[in-house]
Amino acid sequence: MVILHGVLRSRATRPFWLLREAGVAFRHVPVIQAYRLADPAAADAPHNTASPAFVALNPQAQIPVMQDGDLILTESMAIALYLARRYGGALGPQTPDEDGEALQWAFLAISAVEGPALDILYPYQFGTAATPEGTAKIAAATQALARPLARIEAHLQGRDWLMGGRFTVADICLAECLRYAQPHPPALAAYPAIRGWLARCQARPAFVAMMVERNAEPL
Amino acid sequence: MGARGPLPNAGRTVLWRETCINEASMITLYGTLRSRTTRVVWAAEELGLPYRREKVVFAASLPDPLAVDAPLNTASPAFLAINPMGQLPALQDGDLCIGESVAICLYLARKAGGPVGPQTLAEEGEILQWALLAASVVEPPAVEILYAFMQNRAETDEGAAVISAATVKLQRPFQRIEDHLAGTDWLVGGRFTVADVIMEETLRYAAAASGVFAAFPRLKAWFDRCQARPAFQAMWAARSAE
Numbered sequence: 454m455v456i457l458h459g460v461l462r463s464r465a466t467r468p469f470w471l472l473r474e475a476g477v478a479f480r481h482v483p484v485i486q487a488y489r490l491a492d493p494a495a496a497d498a499p500h501n502t503a504s505p506a507f508v509a510l511n512p513q514a515q516i517p518v519m520q521d522g523d524l525i526l527t528e529s530m531a532i533a534l535y536l537a538r539r540y541g542g543a544l545g546p547q548t549p550d551e552d553g554e555a556l557q558w559a560f561l562a563i564s565a566v567e568g569p570a571l572d573i574l575y576p577y578q579f580g581t582a583a584t585p586e587g588t589a590k591i592a593a594a595t596q597a598l599a600r601p602l603a604r605i606e607a608h609l610q611g612r613d614w615l616m617g618g619r620f621t622v623a624d625i626c627l628a629e630c631l632r633y634a635q636p637h638p639p640a641l642a643a644y645p646a647i648r649g650w651l652a653r654c655q656a657r658p659a660f661v662a663m664m665v666e667r668n669a670e671p672l
Numbered sequence: 673m674g675a676r677g678p679l680p681n682a683g684r685t686v687l688w689r690e691t692c693i694n695e696a697s698m699i700t701l702y703g704t705l706r707s708r709t710t711r712v713v714w715a716a717e718e719l720g721l722p723y724r725r726e727k728v729v730f731a732a733s734l735p736d737p738l739a740v741d742a743p744l745n746t747a748s749p750a751f752l753a754i755n756p757m758g759q760l761p762a763l764q765d766g767d768l769c770i771g772e773s774v775a776i777c778l779y780l781a782r783k784a785g786g787p788v789g790p791q792t793l794a795e796e797g798e799i800l801q802w803a804l805l806a807a808s809v810v811e812p813p814a815v816e817i818l819y820a821f822m823q824n825r826a827e828t829d830e831g832a833a834v835i836s837a838a839t840v841k842l843q844r845p846f847q848r849i850e851d852h853l854a855g856t857d858w859l860v861g862g863r864f865t866v867a868d869v870i871m872e873e874t875l876r877y878a879a880a881a882s883g884v885f886a887a888f889p890r891l892k893a894w895f896d897r898c899q900a901r902p903a904f905q906a907m908w909a910a911r912s913a914e
Contacts, residue, residue: 528804535797556775
């Protein structure tokens, strides 16, 4: 059985969403980020990314980690792409062309979207969005998103999903990066097709159920 | 499309083909070797895939990228039809047009199907893992180091601070690679694969900082093994000639 180590208040949402979409049974081992704990080494601290047992599994001390038999993988998007191909059926690429497309969207998400989207998320998360520094950071990130978002907006003209005319792992990878920009609506204001697509992604029962579980986790 | 001149021919490696038998069905790689195009060209050579390369230069390097006599560049409508992001490299293979250098390397590896690509789903997962680690954790700080040197800022206080901060960010992924290489010469499957191409080509951007690999002898030895490969050497010679 596939085992996912991590918590949902992390990039682990990507493989969790994928497995829920695929309807694959899996085991979830909660592992919280050490930096969120006052004393990760305390005797009564919850299992965390600095716990020796977890570091033995992933020396990089980051979540998520996936185990599938003897295979141990890190990197949330690598895990999602692997699981899609291994267990995802139509959620994964079905042809060599689709394989190329899925990879392109995943790497575009990582290289062009995730960084600026996080630069938007963090000021909101840490309550600094209204400070001069926070405002400047958000403005720069919104500007950095303009090129990838214009490219995605054009692609979504006449399409409901990124590839193959159906919901796939590519939608999960990109939607989960763009979610980080959603606290700042102006970042998406000029892109109605993206907003419509994101709403479709986030209306899916598997996403809704995953977010309920995520929001039930302690802050 | 644009004219292609001959490039240095190192052994069996041919980096630039003047003609081909069935051009319509042939893979085309768009770019200049003074860009992330290096990784897709090196990968295609290692994989033994026939391809042609269409030279595309950065629009920013031209006084007027939209002039009628401007060479094919990242602002040319003909190139934007291939990659609307206007970035290098890009790939065309039949009806498929994609950007993102790492995605192109992985696509080519799966297409070629030989030992440089994944042989099992588990290997595919491992290759994806190293590729994502390279793209998300290694490349951004490595590029900060590269730019500090390219822009002659490395000796300034500001540049030294940038290099120092980037070097700190690289410690964790470097240590992970160092530990992983304890029992193996290559990242995946005990043999050279596209994962090595992708990781070396992101690490290379950090190599300008002296001593960046000092605490990681196995990583440095692996880096040198990668660069000693004939296909890398041929790619590098062609790059240096551009």
